[in-house]
Amino acid sequence: MVCSVISLGLRGVEGYPVTAECALSGGLPSFDVVGLPDAAVKEARERVRSAIKSSGFDFPVSRITVNLAPADRRKAGTVYDLPILVGILAAGSQLSLKTERDSAFIGELSLDGRLRPVSGVLPMALAAKRAGIARLFVPADNAPEATLADGLEVIPVHNVRELAGHLTGEQLIPPAPVWEQEPSPVQGPDFSEVKGQEHAKRALEVAAAGGHHVLMSGSPGSGKSMMAKRLPSILPDMTRAEALACTEIYSVMGLTSKEHPMVRRRPFRAPHHTISAAGMTGGGSNPKPGEISLAHNGVLFLDELPEFHSDVLEVLRQPLEDGRTQISRVSGSVTYPSRFMLVCAMNPCKCGWYGHPSGRCTCTEQSVRRYLSRLSGPMLDRIDICVDVPSLEYDELSGSVPPSESSAVIRARVNAARAVQLARFGPDGPACNAQMGPRELRDYCGLDQTCRQLIRGAYDRLGLTARGYDRILRVARTIADLDGAADIAANHLAEALQYRPPEHLRA
Ligand SMILES: Nc1ncnc2c1ncn2[C@@H]1O[C@H](COP(=O)(O)OP(=O)(O)OP(=O)(O)O)[C@@H](O)[C@H]1O
Ligand SMILES: [Mg+2]
Structure with missing residues (x-):
């Protein structure tokens, strides 16, 4: 039988x-x-x-x-x-x-x-x-x-x-009640603890609102790692579809439980710089998702970026472009979703003090260049927002400046800007401005006469590429959304242009 x-x-x-x-x-x-x-x-x-x-x-x-x-x-x-x-x-x-x-x-x-x-x-x-x-x-x-x-x-x-x-019908088991999602409290450290660094905090707010990749560069102890750790507290809430997509990946990895069956906050993954390429993208004979997939719909934070092995940074290029990663095995290939917001932190040189007003830097021009050459050009070209994080002035640190905004206040603005994007793109469109394709760029990033003049001047002066140009439009769109503006204006574009990589990183 x-x-x-x-x-x-x-x-x-x-x-x-x-x-x-x-x-x-x-x-x-x-x-x-x-x-x-x-x-x-x-x-x-x-x-x-x-x-x-x-x-x-x-x-x-x-x-x-x-x-x-x-x-x-x-x-x-x-x-x-x-x-x-x-x-x-x-x-x-x-x-x-x-x-x-x-x-x-x-x-x-x-x-x-x-x-x-x-x-x-x-x-x-x-x-x-x-x-x-x-x-x-x-x-x-x-x-x-x-x-x-x-x-x-x-x-x-x-x-x-x-x-x-x-x-056999002797004793029926009642079906399980549908698991109800309760509002999830936002845990973790708060942005109000970060003194000064208003420029960097603003850049992180723009990045969180539009899902843009960020690079923070600055001298040791200026607060880069500190701010990155506070990023989860300002990330926008997830839609149900986004939460389910994350939960599927965590479920396959056995990271869900009876008490917490659903991933409700955006993931924040911070792998150590000794991670291997396989740990980053996933792999093994019975393939499992890697860090970039666990960061899907969330943040992948690479602290001390130049310390990562160059092959690990290279394997990020394709997922950064496609939002998914493919692993081929003899038994066939599997694809994992991996659309994340990349956040990187680094010192400007080996000793960390390049460009510091105290003149403490002991590196030669050559060693600075060698240090930065570990970051490949194409990798840097995919970063939307570069921000310098200078050492704090004594006055900023000693608390004689007004207290900083709390994460809740920043998150409210981020959520509002994300809601504008969701309404604009609809459920089947891109999830955020950073994912806009050519069609969305054409439809939603029109520039007036003043803006066109501004960007034309910047194009030659900054040596922009076509990809760089599109990226500036996307960031400008997010800044306009944070401002509640229907169209990109000159001040939005000017702020977006500020987030270009500094001279020494572009060389
Ligand atoms: N802006 C700031 N406001 C308040 N505290 C700060 C600030 N910047 C740094 N600190 C203090 O200094 C410590 C070290 O900062 P952090 O680890 O963020 O530096 P970093 O920029 O990542 O340095 P490195 O380049 O060496 O990694 C923090 O844990 C915090 O106590
Ligand atoms: Mg650090």
């Missing part, structure tokens, strides 16, 4: 339906799993055998063959424990699946028949919904996350006995 049970698999952060076909036939007792299973899937046999026995059922004394279709895709992980168990019990007529034709099953089994949570539940639940599956049986701890895929009935299962009771 053959019985088919629907389940789900993962390829990258995309789910897809899998059918577990279980056949019981005569012959010497055996138990085989085919359909490109990895080691964890093969080990399902031992867990299933033990779970069946400890839940009070008989393990069939026959030749058992399980085929995971489509058989040409590699199956990994422990999610197939539950569908295999259900298939074997149904094929041996110990359970009936008559009422569950449009149901799917995922979950890891423990030897005593309890269900353990698995990773990647949200992408699998979304795939189930797309495939028209009505009901999803998941380990109880995964249920809150599965309910995020609106419109799918989620049945939380604690153990095999409970599931059997439900399938």
Whole structure:
């Protein structure tokens, strides 16, 4: 007798339906799993055998063959424990699946028949919904996350006995309530603690509002790392679609939990400069997302930028352009979303004091150039906003200046500017000004006579490239949005032009 049970698999952060076909036939007792299973899937046999026995059922004394279709895709992980168990019990007529034709099953089994949570539940639940599956049986701890895929009935299962009771109709398990998102408090340090540096704070506000890439350059101890750490407190709120996209990635990495099934604040990732290229983009024989994907819809902060290996910076170029990263393996290629806001901090030279009024810099011109040459031109060309962070004057530090604005006040302006962008581009357009393509630039970044003259003068003087020109328009658009202006005016454009890389970085 053959019985088919629907389940789900993962390829990258995309789910897809899998059918577990279980056949019981005569012959010497055996138990085989085919359909490109990895080691964890093969080990399902031992867990299933033990779970069946400890839940009070008989393990069939026959030749058992399980085929995971489509058989040409590699199956990994422990999610197939539950569908295999259900298939074997149904094929041996110990359970009936008559009422569950449009149901799917995922979950890891423990030897005593309890269900353990698995990773990647949200992408699998979304795939189930797309495939028209009505009901999803998941380990109880995964249920809150599965309910995020609106419109799918989620049945939380604690153990095999409970599931059997439900399938026979003895004791139905009530569907899990849809997980309700509460307003998420913004945690972490506040911008009010940063004294002075008004120019840099303004640049970070513009960057947060439009999703622009930023580079902060300045002498040691001027507050670059301090301000970057406070960036999460002014990032705009995420839309539900953005939050779900982040949650899918975190789910695949096993970083979601029963208490926190959804990523609700924009991610802030700050990998150390010793990170490898694979750690940055993702990889491994069974590919996993890297830092740039964990930073999707959030911030990737690279402190001490020139210390990163040059190959690590090179691999960022393509994702910065496309918003996704592709990893090729013999078994096929997977694509991960990785659209992030890049924030970098660096000293202007090796000793850190280049250009400081005290004249402390001990570097030769040559060593300054060598230090900066680690940043490739094309990489710098992708940065929208460059800002100098000078050492503080004593008066600024000693507190004789008015206190700084709090993050909440800045975030309110950022949120307002982001709302303008959302309304302008609609749900299918770019998420923010930094992502505007040629069409949006044409439609929303028209310049009047004064602005055209201003940018024409700057074009030759600053040696702009076509990419640099577009970038200035995008930043100017964000500054106009922060100002509540319908059109870009000369003062917006002039501020955007200030954020060009300084002379010594362009050389
Ligand atoms: N603008 C500032 N307002 C208040 N405190 C500051 C400011 N700048 C620096 N500090 C103090 O100095 C410490 C060091 O600053 P931070 O680590 O941000 O420097 P940095 O610019 O990143 O230096 P480096 O180039 O060496 O990494 C901060 O933790 C903070 O205590
Ligand atoms: Mg620092």
